[in-house]
Amino acid sequence: MNVLVPVGSLVTGARIVLDALEVHHLRVRRAGAGEAIRLLDGAGGVGEGTLELGRKDAVVTVGAVRHEDPPVPLVLAIGAGERDRFAWVVEKAAELGVTEIVPLETEHTRGVASRIREAQVERFRRRTLEAIKQCGATWAPQVREPVPLQQFAAEPRTGVRWLAALEGGVPPAGVGAQPVTIAVGPEGGFTPEERWAFEAAGFVPVRFGDHILRFETAALAGAVYTSIARKRGLDG
């Protein structure tokens, strides 16, 4: 059973008081005192733990600890509208090994009532942690605060850069161990100016389906495809 602990808390011999949500989950899953559990901090730390269950709280004693290297960057930058669908992308991205999720402020999301605001980012972060607990991944994606698109496009960046677009080409069979960044437009798409900003920054239009995909489908498709294409070099 996987249990979340704060970053920095995984030191052999330490005793960690679990937070209320973790205690609730342990009770729902009928964990027993003395049970061996797997501790995850979402930043590569993995520890063995032994559980002591009190009446209202729970404490784990940390056994052997290891720290896994961070995965090669896989960044999803997504038009930040429709927060419910966005939250769903966040969960799936964590399962699929995405390392960073960037809500983009775009022309077509600026006026949308359901756009992503800074106050929601903490909830998305919690959701990435819940997802890694479920799937056993050792690194949770970082979720950035919403960033204006032009600012994001201007950031220095290396590796593969894709712009999800129906009129793009079929992505290459392999991408090897390079960083990959995928930009996905919001409902209504990017404007021509926004696309130019990405293309000027070296983003190549690529298609992940044969039809107009909803933004959450395109984002997920990009993550799925990259995680498989990673297993092959750039030449396929």
Add this chain to the structure above:
Amino acid sequence: MNVLVPVGSLVTGARIVLDALEVHHLRVRRAGAGEAIRLLDGAGGVGEGTLELGRKDAVVTVGAVRHEDPPVPLVLAIGAGERDRFAWVVEKAAELGVTEIVPLETEHTRGVASRIREAQVERFRRRTLEAIKQCGATWAPQVREPVPLQQFAAEPRTGVRWLAALEGGVPPAGVGAQPVTIAVGPEGGFTPEERWAFEAAGFVPVRFGDHILRFETAALAGAVYTSIARKRGLDG
């Protein structure tokens, strides 16, 4: 603007009375009388249409009609638990060009309160049609009634057969124009007996991610991957 019409109704010159849900959608999207619309029957039929809006109803006159060939089969057979997540797969599958969705009755879904029942299949079918209207695809996936797993595995089948499994190999870079069938276990997975039934029927274990994927993520990953790998021959 795409509008759904019944299969068989697309004949040049015909007048089609739209159903109440379509009329509602037209009003929400502020369609105007005389507007040119694109008629879809979900079975390859595409027609031009001209709209007449009454006070409570709407009629379209069918112009030029064409019928597109059915796509190469892409079948998702999925453990039929958790109907909300299943409904979500149904929507995404329609966007991604899946041709058939099969809810499988498995050992681990038999006793689940939220398992798929025959009565829900009609709702899933409606959802596939709504999804193609949104994305403009001309064929909606078929949704079968729940099928016992052993019966499904025993059906004659050609082409690529994959079993989504964390311990499987990386899927090939291309699949060309062959039919593809992907089996995905429910929450809790397939039992060893169920896996044997698939492997005896020629299903090869394949991994679509590096972690344990929830069933809806694995199903979608399989559909995404196949739709891209279709663009390449079997040798990659």
